[in-house]
Amino acid sequence: MELALAVANVQGMTAIAVGLILGMGALGTAIGFGLLGGRFLEGAARQPEMVPMLQVKMFIVAGLLDAVTMIGVGLALFFTFANPFLGAVTG
Numbered sequence: 566m567e568l569a570l571a572v573a574n575v576q577g578m579t580a581i582a583v584g585l586i587l588g589m590g591a592l593g594t595a596i597g598f599g600l601l602g603g604r605f606l607e608g609a610a611r612q613p614e615m616v617p618m619l620q621v622k623m624f625i626v627a628g629l630l631d632a633v634t635m636i637g638v639g640l641a642l643f644f645t646f647a648n649p650f651l652g653a654v655t656g
Contacts, residue, residue: 568655572655575654579650583641586641587638590633590634593634601627602623605619605623
């Protein structure tokens with residue numbers, strides 16, 4: 566019974582950690598996109614002739630922002646389906 570309780574505890578804490586990873590990743594990406602869009606619009610309003618160059622750089626940074634979030638999603642899926650912490654409890 567004690568082993569089942571320890572496994573349930575690890576799974577519960579892992580679920581909380583996965584939720585935090587996904588939530589903080591989404592929050593960080595949303596803040597990043599907000600800042601990025603605002604600065605792009607400021608730059609475009611200040612120098613309209615540089616809009617194509619600024620737009621290319623904006624999309625590069627947007628891709629990097631999404632890449633960081635996808636790494637977090639991958640990590641969360643790893644913890645969800647191949648939990649490395651269960652080995653310490655059951656092994």
